[in-house]
Amino acid sequence: MARRALGPATLRVAVAVRRALAEHAPGGQPLLVACSGGADSLALAAGVAEAVRQQPRPARVLVVDHGLQPGSAEAAADAVGRCRGLGLPGTVVRVRVEGPGGPEASARDARHRALLAEAGVDDAVVLLGHTLDDQAEQVLLGLARGSGPRSLAGMAVRRGPLLRPLLGLRRADTEACCRELGLQPWQDPTNADPALTRARVRHRVLPLLEAELGPGLAEALARTADLCRRDAEALDELAGRHRTEAEPLCADLLPLPPAVRHRVLRRWLLERGARQPGHDHVLAVDALLTSWRGQGPIDVPGVRVRRRDGRLTTS
Known part of the structure; x- marks a missing residue:
């Protein structure tokens, strides 16, 4: 029986993943998809599943359970189940969140350590589901801290083993992709916690700025990150010569x-x-x-x- 045609949002995600792999990871390395169960990472997993169906290469999912909320183990298991339904095998790893920098930074560090350790097993490329909205939030946070161009440069599509195929797409695209595929994303309660700076930027600051300054602000901030990254890389190269x-x-x-x-x-x-x-x-x-x-x-x-x-x- 013929496969159902991809919906428009799912197609945008799949195309973004294929282009990122072709440009930044063309060598056929295994792929390790970081999945939280949220809309961004589930859409990424769907895009990877579609990409490896067309051009086969090893791909699997890792769900990191930080253990910070009640029911996190069940949410992690559900995320693995959804990814398996997409055709990608997956596993869960439990990490301990501790160290300096507060719970958000400590959780991020623990997650990255777990992903890099797992990727090292077979020299895999680690795919992360950050979107253009995440990039815009990163730039705003850098501006608030008075950071230099390196911080304003935000996240690169490829840095070391990390690959972010969805940086050119909006969060609305990943949410629409999940709806088209009948996937129910997990809603991380920390994403709406007003005690966390990033949550306030996401739900209050960026929407207010877009309402006051007009549409296209997130895209402009992401474009600023690209320009700052090019300048920072050029300056780093000059400094490296000395x-x-x-x-x-x-x-x-x-x-x-x-x-x-x-x-x-x-x-x-x-x-x-x-x-x-x-x-x-x-x-x-x-x-x-x-x-x-x-x-x-x-x-x-x-x-x-x-x-x-x-x-x-x-x-």
């Missing part, structure tokens, strides 16, 4: 453009043992070059930086 010694000469660093010099200094701080040096730390160290008045050492998490005999040193 190799620093253990105790670099200030006279060698001072002529560099600030955007490049700051990147060189941040990389040098990390090489010397600094832990997540922020922009303020980099600017304070930069002042040892640009505003030298014999000032004392600069404390950066993990290291202390001082200027001595025309060089930067750490202790």
Whole structure:
């Protein structure tokens, strides 16, 4: 019996997945689909299932159970069942959410560790279901923090083993795809929790801005991320050409453009043992070059930086 034709939203998802695989993962590597059971990741799983039907390659689903809400184990099992119904085998892995940065950041870190560990088994590409809406939210959060172009660059389609095929689609597309396929997505209660900054951006800030500034704001923010990413990558490449010694000469660093010099200094701080040096730390160290008045050492998490005999040193 002939297969039913794909609905318009499902077709958009399938085309986005096929294009992303053709451009960013053409080598036939196994695919590992991260699925939460929400609309975005279920639609992604459907798109992957359609893609591998047309061009066979190993593909499977991993559902990460963070154990943060009652019934999370049942929701994870349901997500695996829905993916199997789409033709993709799947498993659940339970993680422990702990560490710095609050529950949202800790859950994200635990999830990524689990996905990368599972992908390492067969060198799989990890597919994530982030959409254009997620990208727009990321840019707004970066603007609110006063972040530089690297943060405003948002999420790349491909970075390392991670691949995000749906960054060009709206959340409405993934929700429509699930409706067309008769899939009932799981509604993560944290996505509507006003105590979480991202939830407030999603449900209050972005809709208000779109209502006041007109349609197309999310697309404009995503386009801003693309432009910032290109600029940041070019600056990173320029900074990468400047190799620093253990105790670099200030006279060698001072002529560099600030955007490049700051990147060189941040990389040098990390090489010397600094832990997540922020922009303020980099600017304070930069002042040892640009505003030298014999000032004392600069404390950066993990290291202390001082200027001595025309060089930067750490202790």
